[in-house]
Amino acid sequence: MSKSILQPVWPEMNPAEMSPEQMALAALRHEIDLIDDQMLALFQTRLAIAAKVGLAKDAPHGPHTKLRPDREQTVLSRVLARADPDKVAAVEGLWREIVGWGLAQQGQLQVHVWAPVDPTRAFDGARHRFGTAASIRMVRDPQAALAFAAEGRGVAVLAVNTDDPWWVGLRRDWSSLSVFDGFGQAGGQPSSLAVGKIDPAALPTGRSVIVTAGGDAGDGGGARRWGLNTHHGWTLALTDARLTPGDAEGCVGAIA
Template sequence: MPHTKTALQQVWPALTDISPEHMALAALRHEIDLLDDELLALFQRRLAIAARVGQAKDAPAGPHVKLRPDREQRVLDRVLAQAEPHNQEAVESLWRQIVGWGLARQGRMKVQVWSPIEPTRAFDGARLRFGAAADMRAVRDPQAALEWASEGHGVAVLAVNAGDPWWTGLRREWAGLSVFDGFGGETPSALAVGRIDPAALPTGRRVVVDAGGDAGDGGGIRRRGLDTHHGWTLSLTDAALPVGGDEGCVGAIP
């Protein structure tokens, strides 16, 4: 009767020469190899589908970049809710990379970063957000980055409270741009800006640019100030303000 090799024998041909500990390790490594094969097949299948999403009817069109922060937020929330608590940080990082490479199938995302203070922190936040697939580079002029983003070339990640009140332009010459994410913790030290479809902005705190203090405008809307310049204030509010309205809402961060 022919001898049939087991999976362990295929991994370790000379079973009689190894210890039980090595046999157990070989079994675990073989299981990981099988999982890697499954992950690879699923990842490549996801990339193929992602390439088709960019041509779907509900994909952003016109001058808007291809990002849909609202969709990303919903999917990430759903995934993290299913992940074990001690795995959530790893799951978020991995998921961002997967999404980034999926977006790259529709054209690699370009990101310009301006952060004269703590540039590494801004880069790290942007890299986590957009993934390794994004084409990121540092720039010296936030106004040039805004103009570049306004033309639909990509997104700009710009530091706040760093000596340049670039954000005042979101109410004037760069009104076609929207803030859609923030980096640096509960009080963000940098904001992501791009030509985002207003319907695709995330659910969360509204970003407001207006003339007034950071405590509120007298109308019951409470704000947290991020930066000020010559009477103008950049702030966050939990109020559900419409983008582009009289209140000065210029975007949202999750």
């Protein structure tokens, strides 16, 4: 092994005095350095392209945020399908960060989190979803968080396992907002929902989120429903039915 490879890894040692184990470790570290160089170049190229995407003609504009949950879902699903089964969690975490920093090239995402019950879970869910590039802060008023999201400058993450029926407003006061993601225990129902002024065409493919007057037993059409909360005859639920936000069924969004 050449000195040019060994010296950067073991600068304080004489290559001639290195053991076979140290030589092998130096070779592995050199291989990692080469991979890091390639990853850095590719990542910076990806960021540059992401900045151009924000200016593309098919990007959301006007009152909607820059978020494209449908595109993020497609990218993540494609990557996870190609990942080794034992590395899926690591790959998902990495790609969430990559997508988050790509989005930041179009302007830092602002996220307001309201969760009086188990706030750490809601905050961690938001951090995992939007990455360290996003500016995430806890707030005390769900209506203020909704108003912030309605301005189109950012999104709100709000807990649903509370006594505050903020979600009823998605059918009335905040009808311009859509639910586009949910956070909670793995494989379980979401304990908080992400809400934003999302282009309806950019919502992810998944269960619809509905706010209806009545129970969560379903409408007899065969689609299952999962109740998340109730308040004075109103019900927040998930359904397998393919619905359009704003329609008569009370659809207010979708989560992957």
